Amino acid sequence: MDDHPSETRAPNSPISVCGRSFNEDEIALVRDLGNRYPGISRNELALTVCELIDWHRPSGRAKSRECLDLFDLLEQKGAFRFPPKRRTRPPGSPSRAPFAAESLGDEEISGELSGLLPVSLEWVQGAEQNRHWRDLMERFHYLGYRPAFGASMRFLIRDRTGRDLGCLQYSSPAWRIKSRDRWIGWSDDLRRSNLQRIVNQSRFLILPSVRVPNLASHVLAASVRELPKQWLGEFGVTPLMAETLVDIQRFSGTCYRAANWIAVGQTSGRGRMDREHRRHGIEVKSLFLYPLARDARCLLRQGDSAADGTVDEVSRKSPCGKGKAAEDPAIEPAGRPQSRACPGARYRSSG
Numbered sequence: 001m002d003d004h005p006s007e008t009r010a011p012n013s014p015i016s017v018c019g020r021s022f023n024e025d026e027i028a029l030v031r032d033l034g035n036r037y038p039g040i041s042r043n044e045l046a047l048t049v050c051e052l053i054d055w056h057r058p059s060g061r062a063k064s065r066e067c068l069d070l071f072d073l074l075e076q077k078g079a080f081r082f083p084p085k086r087r088t089r090p091p092g093s094p095s096r097a098p099f100a101a102e103s104l105g106d107e108e109i110s111g112e113l114s115g116l117l118p119v120s121l122e123w124v125q126g127a128e129q130n131r132h133w134r135d136l137m138e139r140f141h142y143l144g145y146r147p148a149f150g151a152s153m154r155f156l157i158r159d160r161t162g163r164d165l166g167c168l169q170y171s172s173p174a175w176r177i178k179s180r181d182r183w184i185g186w187s188d189d190l191r192r193s194n195l196q197r198i199v200n201q202s203r204f205l206i207l208p209s210v211r212v213p214n215l216a217s218h219v220l221a222a223s224v225r226e227l228p229k230q231w232l233g234e235f236g237v238t239p240l241m242a243e244t245l246v247d248i249q250r251f252s253g254t255c256y257r258a259a260n261w262i263a264v265g266q267t268s269g270r271g272r273m274d275r276e277h278r279r280h281g282i283e284v285k286s287l288f289l290y291p292l293a294r295d296a297r298c299l300l301r302q303g304d305s306a307a308d309g310t311v312d313e314v315s316r317k318s319p320c321g322k323g324k325a326a327e328d329p330a331i332e333p334a335g336r337p338q339s340r341a342c343p344g345a346r347y348r349s350s351g
Helices: 024-036 042-053 064-076 127-140 178-184 188-197 215-235 254-258 296-300 311-317
Strands: 015-017 020-022 119-123 152-158 164-171 198-206 241-247 262-266 285-291 345-349
Touching (some): 024 042, 042 064, 119 215, 152 215, 164 215, 178 296, 188 296, 198 215, 215 254
Parallel strands (some): 198 241
Antiparallel strands (some): 119 152, 164 198, 241 285
16 A cells, blocks of 8 residues: 555545635645655644645644544545554544543542632643643543544633642534524524634533532633633634533533523534434433623624624624623623622633
């Protein structure tokens, strides 16, 4: 077998990945680069393709993860045959990160929430903190550690003395969720245009050794207050809504309801990357949404008119509502969660 991509046949249908369509010249460019530089890895090829076709996030970072999905789709369609992926684990298995010590996260913490305040959500930055976050996630989350899809921000949840309480992660949204898209009421074109204004809470963990009533809802309520500002600063996009998926076979979602997230339906159970509908009904999850701006649904249906800025600035500029009450009266304006557990939480950046 050749050690570089080889042409088999042209794709017989349009190629589209994560809202971007690729023309014949761009597909030919991928093939040409692979043939011209057979020794580079898929990741290196993805970064090169992103640079040449200007496929970047608003922050300027290359969409290399999405480009790797493009390569997989081209293989599925028989457009190219790429060299085998360099694997160190079985296909489909989660990434495994060895945790640092057996005692990690084992300290028993109980009592009243007031005894932990202020609880901080420390933005994970730097190799050491990322390693610590992965260690906790790998050891204590039922899914283990897996790389986030697309853009992501990670947080360590700590009490006032710096003790670990858990972990949190926000990342790029799911491409299509029927119940979410129906609740927003947007068209496919508007979904493609505004999807990155939704942020997915892809991981949430309270350590099993921590038994403090109302802590989970307290953290959830606090996490949405500064998220729009931090996401805008890091990625150049103002998020208007947060989403999360809850495994209904394991959890009821009580803490999300207590923090005023909205349960809007269930998924089909296929998973993010099941393009062939082979896993329908296998992993059904409940979908919860939290509007980060007043009239978030209306804003998400406005196309490019939803300019970037703080959520308050976006709301003031919006033709939605014109200063009236929010579209859904059950939802407070962004940054003011109704949960009584919210005061006493703070964000902190870590270098």
